[in-house]
Amino acid sequence: MYGIIHYRQLIYLQFLVILPTALLFLPSLIAEQAKQGAWVSVLLACLIGLITAMLILWLDKKFPNKNLIEINEILFGKIGRVVAGLLITWTIVHTNSVIIREFSEFMKLSILPQTPIWMFVIIKLIIVIYAVHSGLEIIGRMADFITPIILLSILVFLLFIAQNADGLNLLPLFGTGAKGILKGSIIPSTWFSEIFLASFLLPHIKQKNKKTFSLIFSMLFITVVLLIIFTIVMAVIGVELTARLSLPIFISSSLGTTLFFEHLDIVFVSVWILGATIKIIIFSYLGIISLGQTFKMKNEKHLILPLCLLMGILSISLFSNQMDILHYIKNTFPYHFFIVSLALPALSLSVSYIRRTK
Amino acid sequence: MKKKVALIITIILFLTGCWDKTEVDDLAMVMAIGIDLTEKGRYEVTLQVAKPGVFGKGENGGAKEDAFVTVTNQGKTVSDAMMQFYATSPRRVYLGHNKMIIFGRRLSEKGIKDALDWIERVEGLRFSNYIFTTPNTAKEILKINYGIEKIPALAIQSNIRLRYKYIAKFTPTMNVFIDRLMSHNKVSFATNLGTEQNNLEILGTGIYKDGRLIQYLNNKQTQDIMRIYNHVKGGLILVPCKNNPKNYTSFDILDEKTTLTPEIKGKKITFHLNIEANGIIEGTQCGEKIMTKEKIHQLEKGVSKIIEKRVRSMIHFSQKELKTDILNYAELIKKKEPGEWPKFEKNWDKVFPTIETKIVVKSSIKRSSWVKDPIPNKEKNKR
Structure with a gap:
């Protein structure tokens, strides 16, 4: 299950967790x-x-090679470990179910409208079970292989649609003003704070001195990539339409037409599936690891099948329709996720300073 | 052994294929959709479907046969009419390769928003579709065989793309059309298709306000309005000669750039419209030398004057006759002067006709093509 990964693979994994x-x-x-x-x-x-x-980096400095659950055990004892562990596990498992559902929903909406949702879920989970069985090293190598493909195709996709871009669509630069901007930043913050998962990956990194670099770099890298994509898409289809469409980037990918190439949206989907697969794999892997850590299991492999089943069932039964998902992402997900991604590390850190534990 | 069994089971599981497997020869490829409104207020949908069998035949492939069929159905809503196709077609109606959508006149005048909602939602239809309007019914337009291409929709698409390159980018794709409808002035354009002696013809532009057709523009006016939108890529300007106004020098625009900036002082709005046109001389009938500094300068001035006159009349038409902001002024103020916009938002309809536009046109003749001067007029010299 465990293994050693290169710091480049950590950057790629973070990239694929968020993008x-x-x-x-x-x-x-x-x-x-x-x-x-x-x-x-x-x-x-x-x-x-x-x-x-x-x-996360600060915690890692204070407690070298310990992940968030182990740190909580040092700080609060057994109860701390179980409570924090269950909280983290639940958040990861629940979020992963949402991701699987988003993935299936997207596939159904974009290219395979007749196929039932559970088919996507099952196929995805089969891959997940296989990948998690193989361990972290294999997942890292998958990321190594897939990230360049994704980056290259994003570049091509942007080049194709950029010909339709109209700079006027981006004005006025600050939109509706500070209130709207602040409101709009809550939801993406959730995505960006998914980087707290690195707490579980940092102990397994080979180059110990590159920890800070890899986390900060991956953060900035993702921001730049997302900014470029969002800006170009908004310039191409206009802000009003972006806000009205359910899947603006997918829709805009079909606009990249030249005389020879048309209908590039299918290419976008197939590349996107690669990325989403890795994302689901990483989340499942970390969910299983953190549950194993919570109860100090010697062999987490026994957890793979039941937990994957749970995630599959949850992903189908959590939401009844697309509106539900959007409502959840908008109103519940950020606050739910921040408890674990921001509040928990902050709490651990402050307690460790108050109690002066070493 | 265990692994082999698992492998075989997996393979069997996936060999059956998905629910969505589609064979190309099970599809009816829709190339164009026409939406009309009948007199009774029912939606009438016409599809132009490619006949794949005809494609394969060579030059000597038997009798001449159209490579497409048009089918028509009616219903209470657009999807209701589409449902009739699903019920009767031997093949799956597939919209993924659709190139264009045409709105008939009656529907356009009554409002296309309901139809547009179906277009946005329907499965498979891409946002890269071109939007057209027609003074006839869409059904008529879709039945015409264009001749040079086997499928009329493809012929129109190629023509539009050539125009994008050489004339103006004036046929909107779906996303542009909808985005314009959602702007403050709610004005959007669709290219106007007509028929002439069983042939397709591009007549100009239909202007939609809030989803309703309010006005047609001819090709020349279309060029002018697109000039204001900075979408013009080329075109011909005829400058009358000094010695004989019935003769012309042709100026071919190769590239053109327009900038439109609002300037607000108190309650007064002024727009500055700067046009830069570069081009070459494509022939002169004046019969005199043109490659002198003064002559070139004179010609450039003449071109600028004509462009200015045409643009000014377009602005006048929009402000005084149509009294609708088809020039996109509201959006420009909103975007470029967001602080000032709330002052004008409420009584924009009253403010708009009073806006002054200052036009500066700079045209330059870059080269005179392969020859410098026209063939000298001998008779004239004798006198």
Whole structure:
């Protein structure tokens, strides 16, 4: 299950944890609130992400090679470990179910409308079970292989649609003003604070001195990539339309037509599936690891099947329709997620200073 | 052994294929959709469907046969009419390759928003579709065989793309059309398709206000309005000669750039419209040398004057006759002067006709093509 990964793989893994689902509903949800000021919202969200990364790095410095659950055991004892462990596990498992559902929903909406949802879920989970069985090293190598493909195709996709871009669509630069921008930054902050998962990956990194660099770099890298994508998409289809569409980036990908190439949206989908697969794999892997840590299991492999089943069932039964998902992402998800990603590390850190534990 | 069994089971599981497997020869490829309103207020949908069998035949492939069929159905809503196709078609109606959507006149005048909602939602239809309007019914337009291409929709698409390159980017794709409808002035344009002696013809532009057709523009006016939107890529300007106004020098625009900036002083709005046009001389009938400094300068001035006159009349038409902000002024103020916009938002309809536009046109003749001067007029010299 465990293994050693290169720091480059850590960067890739962080990149793939955040990017894929950020390309679905996110731009529309930001544009709804912040209008043209979406880029400021993304920058603000990046700030939250950096704060999360700092907290995790700080904790890692204080408790070298310990993850969030082990740190809580040192601070609060057995109860602390179980409570924090269950909280983290539940958040990861629940979020992963949402991701699987988003993935299936996207597939159904975009290219396979007749196929039932559970088919996507099952196929995805089969891959997940296999990958998690193989361990962290294999997942890292998968990321190594897939990230360049994704980056390259994003570049091509942007080049194709950029010909339709109209700079006027990006004015006025700050949209509806500070209130909208702040509101619009809450939802992307959730995505960026997913970087707290690095707490579980940092102990397994080979180059111990590159920890800070890899976290900060991956954060900035993701921000730049997302900013470029969002800006170009908004310039191409306009902010009002971005806010109205369910899947703005997918829709805009079909606009990249030249005389020879048309209908590039299918390419976008197939590349996107690669990224989403890794994202789901990482989340499942970390969910299983953290549950194993919570109860100090010697062999977490026994947890793979039941937990994957749970996530599959949850992903189908949590929401009844697309509106439900959007409502959840908008109103519940951020606050739910911040408890674990921001509040928990901050609490651990402050308690460790108060109690002067070493 | 265990692994082999697992492998076989997995393979069997996936060999059956998905629910969504589609074979190309099970599809009816829709190339164009026309939406009309009948006199009784029912939606009438016409589809232009490609006939794949005809494609394969060579030059000597038997009798001449259209490579497409048009089918029509009616219903209470657009999807109701579409449902009739699903019920009767031997193949799956597939909209993924659709190139364009045409709105008939009666529907356009009554309002296209309901139809547009279906277009946005329907499965498979891409946002890269071109939007057209027509003074006839869409059904008529879709039945015409264009001749040079086997499928009329493809012919129109190629024509539009050529125009994008050489004339103006004036046919909107779906996303542009809808985005304009959502702007403050709610004005959107669709290219106007007509028929002439069983042939397709581009007549100009139909202007939609809040989803309703309010006005047609001819091709020349279309060029002018697109000039204001900075979408013009080329075009011909005829400058009358000094010695004989019935003869012309042709000026071919190669590239053009327009900038439109609002300037607000108190309650007065002034728009500055700067046009820069570069081009070449494509022939002169004046019969005199043109490659002198003064002559070139004179010609440039003449071109600028004509462009200015045409743009000014367009602005006048929008402000005084149509009294509708088809120039996108509201959006420009909103975008470029967001602080000032709330002052004008409420009584924009009253403010708009009073706005002054200052036009500066700078045109330059970059080269005179392969020859410098026209063939000298001998008779004239004798005198």
